Amino acid sequence: MAEDATRIATEARDRVRFEEEALALADQVYRVARHLSGSREDAEELVQETYARAFRSWRSYTPGTNLRAWLLRILTNLNIDRGRRSQRAPQMTPLEANDYYLYDKLSAEGDGGQPADEERVVERLSQDDIVSALSAVPHDFRDVIVLVDIGDFSYQDAANILDIPIGTVMSRLHRGRRILKRELAESVLEDAS
Amino acid sequence: MTHAQDDPCAHCEEMMQPYLDHILTEAERVEAEEHLDECEWCRRRYKFEESLRVYVRQAVSEPMSAKLKAKLSELRIPLN
Numbered sequence: 001m002a003e004d005a006t007r008i009a010t011e012a013r014d015r016v017r018f019e020e021e022a023l024a025l026a027d028q029v030y031r032v033a034r035h036l037s038g039s040r041e042d043a044e045e046l047v048q049e050t051y052a053r054a055f056r057s058w059r060s061y062t063p064g065t066n067l068r069a070w071l072l073r074i075l076t077n078l079n080i081d082r083g084r085r086s087q088r089a090p091q092m093t094p095l096e097a098n099d100y101y102l103y104d105k106l107s108a109e110g111d112g113g114q115p116a117d118e119e120r121v122v123e124r125l126s127q128d129d130i131v132s133a134l135s136a137v138p139h140d141f142r143d144v145i146v147l148v149d150i151g152d153f154s155y156q157d158a159a160n161i162l163d164i165p166i167g168t169v170m171s172r173l174h175r176g177r178r179i180l181k182r183e184l185a186e187s188v189l190e191d192a193s
Numbered sequence: 194m195t196h197a198q199d200d201p202c203a204h205c206e207e208m209m210q211p212y213l214d215h216i217l218t219e220a221e222r223v224e225a226e227e228h229l230d231e232c233e234w235c236r237r238r239y240k241f242e243e244s245l246r247v248y249v250r251q252a253v254s255e256p257m258s259a260k261l262k263a264k265l266s267e268l269r270i271p272l273n
Contacts, residue, residue: 012272023265023269026257026262027257030257031253034255035253044258044261047261048261048264048268055269055270098206099210099242100206100238118237118238122241122248125248127252130249131253148214149246149249150253150254155214174210180249
């Protein structure tokens, strides 16, 4: 009996600790959800489902491993379950833009060929430009950008979360960043016209 | 992969994103930094790419609402 009581108390303590650690990561989980979902409402729902599932299946988390990655794995799986798979696959049209395409566009928009301050050049992009350009990047590419460039996950963590090989993370990141820059360049040209 | 001796700036462009991701080997990192030190054209583009990443991250960091935060706490399973 006393052993049972000790076991129950230990389990309760472990669970409370798990829940508190998970909740402390909620801002970071939300940030990723917000960019995987089309709207704030979808993101909020997705985060709630993620936490409901995480709290139910806390025993399958191994203490000492990456809790943030574990939560994000649940989140991305739920997001896929919500019908992501049925969406159109990204078009694989060739990208003529090179890596410096956006820089070349933005610096050309500046004043009369004067050498520009590079930190200032990015400020020609508005917050709205960035948010809408990111949402225009096809899902498969956006997922890796959100995890690696915004969520600060390593390539390996992103590969584990999305359940894809690390080489795929790298190639999608490479292409996704180019698509993002192309979208940003287009938004700047639209603003200017 | 472009060879550094053929077109050092094209080679630098190939290394730019891996450099920013800190995944180059030590030898490649030194090579990239040596080129960036001596080439203003590439250095400008490097500074831009670096600023762009920070800028994108800042622009899309929208905080979670307090209401959602409270809801998440309510999802916790009560102790019996």
